[in-house]
Amino acid sequence: MASVAPPVFKPFTLTLIQLGSIGSDKAANLQHAREMIAKAAKGNSDKKPRVVVLPECFNSPYGFVHFPAYAENIGHTAGKEYDIQASVSESVKMLSSAAKEEGIWLIGGSIPERDAETNNVYNTCTVYSPTGALVASHRKVHLFDIDIPGKITFKESETLTGGTTTNYFDTEFARIGLGLCYDVRFPELAMIAARRGCHAIVYPGAFNLTTGPLHWELLQRARANDNQVFFSMCSPARDMTSGYHAWGHSMVVDPYARVLAEADENEAILHVDIDPEPFHEVRAGIPVTKQRRFDVYPDVSA
């Protein structure tokens, strides 16, 4: 279990940016992301965003051949203060200043990261507080290696290394767990986050036109239901001229596994109220979080 108690869960607005126009020009990708963060952070007449989310791989085309060329050195270590001024990552600098200037918590989708010591490349999500501090990061643990003949073959492990840690961060209103896309297929990661006290779990992701219709909603509702938490995935918009056709349909699911909001395939901003009430209500009414039988399955009790 986590050593520090989670914050008291309070209402907040979660804002997803289903980003479009992700091309081969990294500077243009960063500029467009910055403009969309500014637009998203304005909220609307009754919603003031507290947590804003970008999609997986927002600064580079999504394809394993591209990752090494776009990779940046980040150098974040969990639990250690991160010096933004000394960072050599242009993406980290943009995300940090955006979080600070807009006064938001920012889950910065993911970017290809090169580890300065090992030279390994990771698919990495970074998170920023409203002061611009880099407070957490998550290296995609489960690499997207699939082969569905005639439909889709993808092998992240050609150029990427899998992360080795589970991650979450605390705000003043909730504990939020992290993962990336294919990680959602492995219930263990979300289960660990929930058991460490996360109220909401957010995975930037980019499913495709084969697995999206099959499993995108199913997996999010399953993870929300298994763990009785809010669960959300934020996708890029679909671009049929790019090498990878993202499913889109960024989504937020509540702890009863009800879909609270869903985008279509186009560029979009979703503002969703996260209300602690159903979180407490479902846990009281269907108390599976207290009924686990780790005496029967001790190998998953860590």
Ligand SMILES: NC(=O)CCC(=O)C(=O)O
């Ligand atoms: N970016 C990814 O990890 C894609 C995962 C995916 O499409 C899946 O079906 O899983």
